[in-house]
Amino acid sequence: MKTTQKTLIILVFLLVGMQSYGQRKQRLADKDTKAWHYDIECVGTGKEGFKLIKVWSYSKKPKYAITQSWKNAVHGIIFKGFSGTGRSCTGFRPLINKSMNQKQYDAFFKNFFLDSGQYSQFVTDAADGSIDPRDVLKVGKKMYKIGVVVNVNVSQLRKLLEEEGIINGLTTGF
Amino acid sequence: MIKQLKLLICLALTLSSCNLFSQAKKPTLMVVPSDVWCIERGYYLTFNNQGTPIRIPDYKRAFQENSQVNQVISQINGLMAERGFPLKNMETVIRSLQMDSAEDNMRSSKTSGSNINESSIDALKKVAKADIIIQLTWSLNKVGPKKSVNFNLQGLDAYTNKQIATANGTGAPSFSAELPVLLSEAVIAHMDNFTAGLQDHFDDMFINGREIIVRIQTWEDWNEDLESEFNGEELGYLIEDWLTDNTVKGRFSTTDMTESMALFEQVRIPVLNNSGRAIDARRYLRDLSKYLSNSPYNIPNKLVMKGLGRATLILGGK
Numbered sequence: 001m002k003t004t005q006k007t008l009i010i011l012v013f014l015l016v017g018m019q020s021y022g023q024r025k026q027r028l029a030d031k032d033t034k035a036w037h038y039d040i041e042c043v044g045t046g047k048e049g050f051k052l053i054k055v056w057s058y059s060k061k062p063k064y065a066i067t068q069s070w071k072n073a074v075h076g077i078i079f080k081g082f083s084g085t086g087r088s089c090t091g092f093r094p095l096i097n098k099s100m101n102q103k104q105y106d107a108f109f110k111n112f113f114l115d116s117g118q119y120s121q122f123v124t125d126a127a128d129g130s131i132d133p134r135d136v137l138k139v140g141k142k143m144y145k146i147g148v149v150v151n152v153n154v155s156q157l158r159k160l161l162e163e164e165g166i167i168n169g170l171t172t173g174f
Numbered sequence: 175m176i177k178q179l180k181l182l183i184c185l186a187l188t189l190s191s192c193n194l195f196s197q198a199k200k201p202t203l204m205v206v207p208s209d210v211w212c213i214e215r216g217y218y219l220t221f222n223n224q225g226t227p228i229r230i231p232d233y234k235r236a237f238q239e240n241s242q243v244n245q246v247i248s249q250i251n252g253l254m255a256e257r258g259f260p261l262k263n264m265e266t267v268i269r270s271l272q273m274d275s276a277e278d279n280m281r282s283s284k285t286s287g288s289n290i291n292e293s294s295i296d297a298l299k300k301v302a303k304a305d306i307i308i309q310l311t312w313s314l315n316k317v318g319p320k321k322s323v324n325f326n327l328q329g330l331d332a333y334t335n336k337q338i339a340t341a342n343g344t345g346a347p348s349f350s351a352e353l354p355v356l357l358s359e360a361v362i363a364h365m366d367n368f369t370a371g372l373q374d375h376f377d378d379m380f381i382n383g384r385e386i387i388v389r390i391q392t393w394e395d396w397n398e399d400l401e402s403e404f405n406g407e408e409l410g411y412l413i414e415d416w417l418t419d420n421t422v423k424g425r426f427s428t429t430d431m432t433e434s435m436a437l438f439e440q441v442r443i444p445v446l447n448n449s450g451r452a453i454d455a456r457r458y459l460r461d462l463s464k465y466l467s468n469s470p471y472n473i474p475n476k477l478v479m480k481g482l483g484r485a486t487l488i489l490g491g492k
Binding site for chain 1: 197198199200253256257258259322341343344345346347359362363364366367369370372373376377380445
């Protein structure tokens with residue numbers, strides 16, 4: 001009986017430990033997103049209102065880089081933009097067009113970029129989640145750079161941000 | 175207590191009425207095929223101007239004979255409408271102008287049989303116009319079987335003639351895609367950059383004021399001119415002083431000043447006046463008109479407008 005109890009307690013501790021380890025990794029990955037530790041490049045002209053982009057995310061574990069790529073893609077469209085790659089792709093300016101302090105950022109984007117946040121409504125995998133082996137690069141002793149191609153619904157994202165007063169719309173003031 | 179309540183209600187009403195008027199005048203936009211596009215494709219009319227042949231674009235023919243121009247304009251209109259900025263459709267504007275003209279010619283008063291009063295200036299002003307013209311040009315490049323489209327969109331302020339937004343580039347070459355597909359891709363690829371430029375222009379307008387052109391002219395039979403002195407100061411300088419006091423951060427440039435005319439460019443006027451009403455060049459210049467017609471100057475004048483961004487004050491009479 002005692003042995004079963006002990007085993008159970010150890011199991012619970014192990015599970016909790018693993019979960020918090022996973023959460024810690026996720027938090028670190030989120031921190032990377034916030035610190036703009038990712039790169040975005042244009043892949044091609046997408047559908048009307050969409051952007052087809054490749055997000056290069058950095059992580060010690062490739063798994064987190066992949067899960068983080070959706071967040072990075074939406075974050076990049078809002079805050080970073082990307083330069084064009086010549087003839088097939090034109091550059092894109094970030095959606096944000098108003099200055100914002102940390103308090104204002106937290107008020108909306110903290111929940112928006114949660115794992116269960118609204119950001120996931122505006123992004124889809126372009127290649128059904130599969131990654132080109134050439135897009136998994138080891139860039140340091142313990143660092144991976146993973147490229148994931150995603151589709152971002154810029155039109156709907158812009159509408160939401162305009163409605164929330166985060167960005168100015170074309171008709172703001174008229 | 176009742177007094178305070180009344181005061182509060184009054185304050186709320188005043189604030190709400192201010193809010194009601196606190197929207198700036200929205201400019202109209204229209205996509206127009208560029209002169210070079212029209213002329214390259216043969217959509218032009220030729221006039222003989224004292225021995226010099228002059229070619230002007232024949233927009234009506236371009237819309238009737240070129241389906242691609244309709245496709246591109248329709249796509250741009252759709253994308254702009256989605257952003258809350260529906261554009262004027264040039265083809266429809268031309269058609270309704272012709273219709274209006276035909277109706278005006280046929281109309282007569284039921285009582286006196288009189289025709290519609292139309293001065294030669296009115297007739298001259300009957301053209302398709304918008305505050306911002308989006309000039310569209312594209313050309314098809316062919317290298318062997320490879321095709322690509324060179325695309326150029328220019329947003330031009332109809333009054334200041336300044337380019338306020340642009341998007342241009344050459345699309346990726348394709349062996350199989352047809353011209354309409356290449357054009358559609360070009361519009362999708364370039365519209366975001368174009369609207370971003372437009373947004374910058376509007377943001378600048380709300381911060382630094384609307385940019386307008388002010389012209390001062392004089393009637394031939396007026397006994398005074400812009401060099402005449404009033405209270406020891408020349409009229410030209412008095413007008414400049416008024417502009418300094420009434421522009422955003424005193425911004426304007428005196429481009430030309432003679433005894434009979436003055437031209438002020440880059441005149442930055444507030445988007446809303448002190449009472450929160452939206453103003454344009456005409457409403458703005460009405461204050462100068464009143465200032466000059468009142469004592470001590472007593473200069474009768476006529477105010478003529480052209481859209482949101484250009485107004486002329488003719489001194490010496492109505």
